[in-house]
Amino acid sequence: MKTLTQEFTKGLWEQIPPFRLVLGLCPTLAVTKSLEGGWGMGLATTFVLVCSNIFISALRNVIPPKVRIATFIVIIATFVVITELVMKAYTPMLSETLGVFIPLIVVNCIILGRAEAFASKNGVGRSLLDGLGIGLGFTLALAVLGALRELLGTGKLTMFAQANLDLTIIPLGEGREFLFKFMVDPPGAFVCLGAMLLLMNLISERSARSKAA
Amino acid sequence: MTNQRLVVSISPHIKNGRTVRRMIVTTIAALMPATLWGFYQFGLDAVALVAVGITAACGTEALISRLAGKTSSLGDGHAVLTGLVLALLVPAGAPFWLVIVGAAMAILVGKMPFGPLGGAPIYPALVGLLIVATSWPNEIKSYVQPTTAPIELKAQGAADAEFPRDAVLIDPSDEAEYKTADLFLGKQVGPIGVISPLLLLLGGLFLILRRVSRWQAPFGFLIGMGLAAGIGHALDPSGCASASFHLFTGSAMFGAFFLCTDWSSTPVTPWGMFLFGLIGGGLAVLLRIAGLPYGAVPWAIVIMSLATPIFDRITPTPFGKVASHA
Amino acid sequence: MDISFFSRGIKLSRQVTSGKIEQIPPSERVVLPLQQGSGPPAELSIEIGDAVEVGQTLARGASNSGADLHASISGEVTAIEDLHFPNGTTVKALVIEGDGKDTWIEPDRDDKPLIASPDELLERIRCGGVIREGGETKSLAQVIDEAMSPRGHLFSTGSTVAKPVRHIAVRFADQDPHLNALAALTATIGDETADLDLGVKVLAAITGAEQIHFVLDNKQNSPGVDKLAEENDYVVLRLDAANYPDLSSPMVARAVSGKEPDTAFKRVHENGILVLDVDTVLQTALAVRDRRPVVDRLITVYGPAGAGVFKARLGTPLADIVSAAGQEKNIGKMVLGGPMKGLAHHTLDFPLTKEIPAITLFAQNQVTLAVNDPCVGCGLCAMVCPIRLTPGMLSRYCEFSSWDLAQEAHLFSCIECGCCAYVCPAGRSMVQFMVQGKTELLSTRRSES
Ligand code: SF4
Ligand code: SF4
Numbered sequence: 001m002k003t004l005t006q007e008f009t010k011g012l013w014e015q016i017p018p019f020r021l022v023l024g025l026c027p028t029l030a031v032t033k034s035l036e037g038g039w040g041m042g043l044a045t046t047f048v049l050v051c052s053n054i055f056i057s058a059l060r061n062v063i064p065p066k067v068r069i070a071t072f073i074v075i076i077a078t079f080v081v082i083t084e085l086v087m088k089a090y091t092p093m094l095s096e097t098l099g100v101f102i103p104l105i106v107v108n109c110i111i112l113g114r115a116e117a118f119a120s121k122n123g124v125g126r127s128l129l130d131g132l133g134i135g136l137g138f139t140l141a142l143a144v145l146g147a148l149r150e151l152l153g154t155g156k157l158t159m160f161a162q163a164n165l166d167l168t169i170i171p172l173g174e175g176r177e178f179l180f181k182f183m184v185d186p187p188g189a190f191v192c193l194g195a196m197l198l199l200m201n202l203i204s205e206r207s208a209r210s211k212a213a
Numbered sequence: 214m215t216n217q218r219l220v221v222s223i224s225p226h227i228k229n230g231r232t233v234r235r236m237i238v239t240t241i242a243a244l245m246p247a248t249l250w251g252f253y254q255f256g257l258d259a260v261a262l263v264a265v266g267i268t269a270a271c272g273t274e275a276l277i278s279r280l281a282g283k284t285s286s287l288g289d290g291h292a293v294l295t296g297l298v299l300a301l302l303v304p305a306g307a308p309f310w311l312v313i314v315g316a317a318m319a320i321l322v323g324k325m326p327f328g329p330l331g332g333a334p335i336y337p338a339l340v341g342l343l344i345v346a347t348s349w350p351n352e353i354k355s356y357v358q359p360t361t362a363p364i365e366l367k368a369q370g371a372a373d374a375e376f377p378r379d380a381v382l383i384d385p386s387d388e389a390e391y392k393t394a395d396l397f398l399g400k401q402v403g404p405i406g407v408i409s410p411l412l413l414l415l416g417g418l419f420l421i422l423r424r425v426s427r428w429q430a431p432f433g434f435l436i437g438m439g440l441a442a443g444i445g446h447a448l449d450p451s452g453c454a455s456a457s458f459h460l461f462t463g464s465a466m467f468g469a470f471f472l473c474t475d476w477s478s479t480p481v482t483p484w485g486m487f488l489f490g491l492i493g494g495g496l497a498v499l500l501r502i503a504g505l506p507y508g509a510v511p512w513a514i515v516i517m518s519l520a521t522p523i524f525d526r527i528t529p530t531p532f533g534k535v536a537s538h539a
Numbered sequence: 540m541d542i543s544f545f546s547r548g549i550k551l552s553r554q555v556t557s558g559k560i561e562q563i564p565p566s567e568r569v570v571l572p573l574q575q576g577s578g579p580p581a582e583l584s585i586e587i588g589d590a591v592e593v594g595q596t597l598a599r600g601a602s603n604s605g606a607d608l609h610a611s612i613s614g615e616v617t618a619i620e621d622l623h624f625p626n627g628t629t630v631k632a633l634v635i636e637g638d639g640k641d642t643w644i645e646p647d648r649d650d651k652p653l654i655a656s657p658d659e660l661l662e663r664i665r666c667g668g669v670i671r672e673g674g675e676t677k678s679l680a681q682v683i684d685e686a687m688s689p690r691g692h693l694f695s696t697g698s699t700v701a702k703p704v705r706h707i708a709v710r711f712a713d714q715d716p717h718l719n720a721l722a723a724l725t726a727t728i729g730d731e732t733a734d735l736d737l738g739v740k741v742l743a744a745i746t747g748a749e750q751i752h753f754v755l756d757n758k759q760n761s762p763g764v765d766k767l768a769e770e771n772d773y774v775v776l777r778l779d780a781a782n783y784p785d786l787s788s789p790m791v792a793r794a795v796s797g798k799e800p801d802t803a804f805k806r807v808h809e810n811g812i813l814v815l816d817v818d819t820v821l822q823t824a825l826a827v828r829d830r831r832p833v834v835d836r837l838i839t840v841y842g843p844a845g846a847g848v849f850k851a852r853l854g855t856p857l858a859d860i861v862s863a864a865g866q867e868k869n870i871g872k873m874v875l876g877g878p879m880k881g882l883a884h885h886t887l888d889f890p891l892t893k894e895i896p897a898i899t900l901f902a903q904n905q906v907t908l909a910v911n912d913p914c915v916g917c918g919l920c921a922m923v924c925p926i927r928l929t930p931g932m933l934s935r936y937c938e939f940s941s942w943d944l945a946q947e948a949h950l951f952s953c954i955e956c957g958c959c960a961y962v963c964p965a966g967r968s969m970v971q972f973m974v975q976g977k978t979e980l981l982s983t984r985r986s987e988s
Binding site: 178180181182183185187191194 | 314318322326344345347348349
């Protein structure tokens with residue numbers, strides 16, 4: 001049995017969702033055009049994940065196994081709607097950027113996966129930590145990917161558009177919008193994701209080797 | 214003597230001596246006339262671009278092989294071919310960095326992830342080209358006035374408005390101003406290596422005669438383009454130029470003979486190749502008419518490449534089998 | 540150019556020889572394997588230590604479809620030893636130490652063999668030890684038997700309806716244009732076509748074939764054969780031997796019948812077409828008329844020093860034949876058969892058997908090792924495959940153990956001609972993949988059933 005800390009930290013590296021579990025790829029590919037999109041999506045997902053994990057683990061002995069998936073979805077959908085409405089009210093620009101991908105959190109396989117594989121088998125405390133860890137890992141991954149693509153693609157980093165917190169890292173000439181447009185195009189997402197996977201594998205291979213040595 | 218150990222191997226025990234390297238070298242040789250014509254028309258800029266393209270492609274390949282701890286595959290010449298093809302497909306006025314990024318992307322994204330030669334589902338040079346073409350739509354159109362073109366190239370700044378279609382540089386309504394013969398002989402504006410349909414045709418036929426490529430895909434492509442453009446022209450002469458115009462401009466010939474005949478990204482069965490070409494040609498004309506900003510022919514071929522596994526299923530009926538309807 | 544636009548297969552150059560057949564004198568010691576062709580081995584009918592004369596029966600083949608084995612020199616049977624075949628099997632072989640006298644047995648001649656019943660003729664062919672090679676090596680009696688009553692094969696539906704043999708095609712040139720034995724034999728036949736005539740008629744009488752075809756190379760000049768054909772209403776077909784494998788059995792069958800035989804599982808002769816080499820036909824004639832068994836065979840020796848055609852007693856050590864051909868220097872590789880389809884063997888210490896049509900030798904510096912790079916997808920193999928397969932794809936299926944896909948793509952139709960490997964720029968061992976795939980599929984089927 002993992003310790004509670006491990007339950008939390010596993011989501012940040014060992015099981016970091018898009019890279020290690022290779023789950024939740026559609027938001028990963030779609031919203032990481034900018035740093036803002038990355039962390040926004042990540043936090044929204046984290047919120048839903050933590051709440052649904054808590055609820056599902058609390059109700060895990062009450063939910064009849066036959067209808068459990070449907071029940072999970074209802075619970076998840078509830079929190080998704082909450083998230084969506086809150087975001088629309090308080091962060092309209094971010095909500096605009098993420099568009100349809102916020103409602104689509106309902107079908108995000110990470111959330112359903114954690115519900116099925118973890119929350120429905122573990123206690124509330126553990127589920128909370130698990131959800132938080134995995135959610136933050138997802139946020140981290142998306143933010144890194146978003147930052148990378150945005151930086152390469154446009155030379156800028158959008159921290160939070162609503163508050164005008166943009167950084168221009170590489171200044172572009174007059175009238176130019178993109179540095180390397182391919183990177184913010186959908187195919188660029190695949191290439192970046194591939195590169196990140198490669199990097200992750202390299203690092204863990206290296207560390208495994210140095211551990212063995 | 215009787216105890217001598219001899220070599221044992223599977224039949225056949227003779228081979229015709231064809232090697233991958235030799236076939237690639239032949240392909241490069243077949244590209245030379247068109248390349249030299251490009252050098253003549255566009256001068257030293259073109260020479261420099263081609264050199265930079267080849268160097269960048271080879272450099273990237275060497276670097277990646279090194280990083281990945283693989284034995285370098287530079288020896289087969291494929292990186293040289295990739296760099297060359299990429300450079301031939303960009304206009305002579307393009308900045309160096311464009312070609313460098315293109316060549317690096319071609320190898321990095323288009324070739325190396327798919328393992329050894331023969332794995333790439335899309336022609337690597339086209340991957341590089343389309344990455345840079347979509348990223349820098351203006352720079353990719355830095356057309357230069359060729360030495361002997363009968364037309365004046367209109368001002369650089371107006372590139373976008375004046376040249377909306379691939380390298381079909383002229384508005385179809387202007388067609389009357391150009392002689393088809395001039396186009397065919399290579400007196401036209403365009404990317405470095407593709408402006409001479411005549412020399413490309415000769416190079417392509419040379420490849421076919423040397424059995425490096427097959428005739429089905431190139432001729433299928435030309436027929437497809439001709440048919441589509443012919444029909445389009447008959448229906449709407451102001452919206453679609455004539456078949457000969459489409460065939461002799463832009464990268465049509467280049468695409469037919471040097472891109473449609475790539476190995477891993479095109480089908481290998483006879484009808485598969487022909488249909489690949491035919492549909493690809495039609496698609497290229499459609500994309501041109503639709504006003505794709507750059508590279509209708511490359512795009513058409515890339516799209517077709519993705520369907521290659523489907524075309525490869527059109528196999529001939531084997532010897533002695535009854536043709537099945539499947 | 541080795542690849543034609545207009546026909547499948549590959550263009551090879553014909554090897555030119557003097558056209559003479561050199562006799563190699565009987566050697567002092569011969570080794571005769573009991574296994575002949577792919578049937579069961581023959582059963583010993585003499586004892587160790589017996590004195591034998593040339594042509595004396597040493598072992599009997601299976602009763603209806605085997606071939607007998609005969610002494611090829613006179614002397615004493617001294618031992619039975621194990622012989623390792625190049626295909627990996629080990630078989631028993633008889634050793635005869637010669638007495639140098641070369642005395643022959645005196646069989647009863649039958650000057651009117653054609654009045655004998657077909658069964659009697661078939662029996663004489665079996666006793667004569669005639670083997671058909673070219674295609675699958677089997678005893679001629681077995682081939683005829685299969686042709687007339689096709690049995691159900693492992694994969695076929697198992698129909699056992701007797702089918703008449705419609706065509707007999709006699710091949711007057713080797714399948715591989717590098718080899719010359721049959722062409723040289725045809726040249727020596729000249730106008731003396733009595734044996735040929737008899738052989739063909741015997742085979743026609745046994746099988747009831749409707750039409751006889753003579754298949755020649757289009758460069759061959761053979762007035763005697765042409766005349767014989769004309770007198771008897773046989774069809775003469777001239778094919779281009781340089782366009783390999785146009786003279787292989789399935790291609791010849793297509794040429795004579797106008798229909799493509801299925802090359803998977805069913806052998807060509809089970810489609811009602813019997814394709815035989817001319818020396819098989821001549822051996823048949825000798826076996827039924829003179830009752831003279833097969834004790835020697837014709838062999839092409841093709842190597843760095845050129846090509847020659849030799850006739851040697853069965854069981855002669857190959858090393859002797861090679862030195863008689865003057866090719867013993869610097870050998871790096873020896874192939875039993877032609878360069879396109881032969882089996883390589885690791886040592887010259889092997890006897891001449893009925894299955895060996897030729898010896899191909901390579902000097903040490905001519906031996907190239909397989910590269911076997913990944914397929915680059917160039918499609919040349921698909922252009923040359925005479926069976927119209929997509930060999931590149933098949934080889935990949937076999938390389939990655941997708942046996943079922945390979946079978947769906949008609950792996951079993953492959954005739955292992957080697958054209959695809961000949962042209963492959965990546966140097967892939969195509970035939971290896973094909974054979975491996977077939978073996979794998981057959982063994983899984985066997986273990987399932
Ligand atoms: S696949 Fe078989 S039949 Fe076809 S060329 Fe290769 S060896 Fe010959
Ligand atoms: S010839 Fe060789 S490399 Fe070319 S497709 Fe066939 S197997 Fe592949």
